[in-house]
Amino acid sequence: MSFRPEILPVLVLLALPTLCKADNFSWTQPQSNVPTGNFDESRFLPAPSPQGSRPAPPPPKPAAVPRRSQKPPAPRKENQLTVLKRELSGQKQEASLLKIRIAELEAQLVSHQRNSLFSSFTPAVSEALRSTVALLLPPTKSVYLRADPSSSMSSVGEDKLTDYATGVMIGKNIAMMHQRNKLLNISTDNDAVITGIEDYLNNRIRVPENELRERIEERESSLQEATEAYAWRHRQDGAKYTEQFVKRAGVHRSPGGFYYQLEKKGQRRIAATSTVDIQVTEKLIDGTVVNDMKRTGAVISQKLSEFPPMFKEAIELAGNGGVMTLVVPPELAYGDRGQPPQIPPGATMIYQLSVVGVRG
Numbered sequence: 001m002s003f004r005p006e007i008l009p010v011l012v013l014l015a016l017p018t019l020c021k022a023d024n025f026s027w028t029q030p031q032s033n034v035p036t037g038n039f040d041e042s043r044f045l046p047a048p049s050p051q052g053s054r055p056a057p058p059p060p061k062p063a064a065v066p067r068r069s070q071k072p073p074a075p076r077k078e079n080q081l082t083v084l085k086r087e088l089s090g091q092k093q094e095a096s097l098l099k100i101r102i103a104e105l106e107a108q109l110v111s112h113q114r115n116s117l118f119s120s121f122t123p124a125v126s127e128a129l130r131s132t133v134a135l136l137l138p139p140t141k142s143v144y145l146r147a148d149p150s151s152s153m154s155s156v157g158e159d160k161l162t163d164y165a166t167g168v169m170i171g172k173n174i175a176m177m178h179q180r181n182k183l184l185n186i187s188t189d190n191d192a193v194i195t196g197i198e199d200y201l202n203n204r205i206r207v208p209e210n211e212l213r214e215r216i217e218e219r220e221s222s223l224q225e226a227t228e229a230y231a232w233r234h235r236q237d238g239a240k241y242t243e244q245f246v247k248r249a250g251v252h253r254s255p256g257g258f259y260y261q262l263e264k265k266g267q268r269r270i271a272a273t274s275t276v277d278i279q280v281t282e283k284l285i286d287g288t289v290v291n292d293m294k295r296t297g298a299v300i301s302q303k304l305s306e307f308p309p310m311f312k313e314a315i316e317l318a319g320n321g322g323v324m325t326l327v328v329p330p331e332l333a334y335g336d337r338g339q340p341p342q343i344p345p346g347a348t349m350i351y352q353l354s355v356v357g358v359r360g
Contacts, residue, residue, distance in 0.1 A: 266319020
């Protein structure tokens with residue numbers, strides 16, 4: 001049989017798979033997402049496509065195997081406890097500073113209450129009167145600071161009055177702190193306090209911050225213990241006094257929680273919209289007079305609906321022209337903070353209330 005040249009390409013195609021068999025190479029289409037071992041497609045040329053057919057797509061690249069993220073070793077328990085203790089210590093320090101700030105704001109509120117409605121009274125109103133006014137009047141009135149008529153404001157310019165007022169309020173808070181500490185037998189050096197303020201404003205603090213925080217925490221703890229002990233003693237004394245007071249004839253307990261004795265019954269009921277004039281004598285259970293409006297001639301005048309609940313209830317019980325004595329537990333009066341130096345923490349208060357006029 002003679003050799004036919006036209007069948008040469010067919011013979012080459014039949015022998016090509018055997019000649020190209022190497023390194024796990026296969027002409028079969030690999031399954032999707034299955035790696036092809038050590039196959040390196042750069043070593044081979046694509047097989048010729050038959051005429052009229054599309055070229056076969058190249059085999060997919062092996063899917064990248066994700067590497068497992070190596071987690072850092074878990075910290076030892078000792079390290080965790082150290083971190084927690086450090087965080088707890090920082091939180092305690094922040095809480096201590098926050099409590100101090102709250103105490104300062106409460107002192108400002110007390111000062112605000114004790115000076116409310118100051119313009120409604122004569123200039124002869126005593127310092128002790130402010131205690132009763134703080135209980136009787138809501139804290140939404142304007143604050144009036146008592147000026148010293150003998151002093152001159154020529155040294156304080158108009159543009160500096162706000163800063164001057166800020167300094168006065170800071171000084172007032174320091175004075176109240178000094179009075180409170182003195183009442184609790186805790187000494188306070190005003191010169192050291194002022195030096196601390198000056199050093200802070202001049203950015204020259206001489207003591208490390210952590211030591212300052214420790215000292216403040218110690219002082220706060222001492223004040224808390226002294227206040228609680230002082231208030232507890234006064235609460236006990238107040239309870240004994242109240243126990244004896246309720247044995248008197250005609251003593252009743254009001255729905256609001258205070259005890260009262262009517263010395264003179266008023267003539268008629270008082271409407272909530274009526275304007276009521278009252279005078280109050282305020283005393284401690286040992287007889288110390290905190291304020292005597294009858295002696296000074298001061299009168300508190302406002303609508304019945306505007307009085308605090310305790311005094312509103314007492315006025316309604318007394319009636320127009322009525323006179324009554326109230327024994328008020330500390331939770332309805334000045335609480336465990338008191339108003340040093342006139343009113344100690346936990347003090348039970350005695351009020352003699354007189355309704356001297358009703359209009360409307």
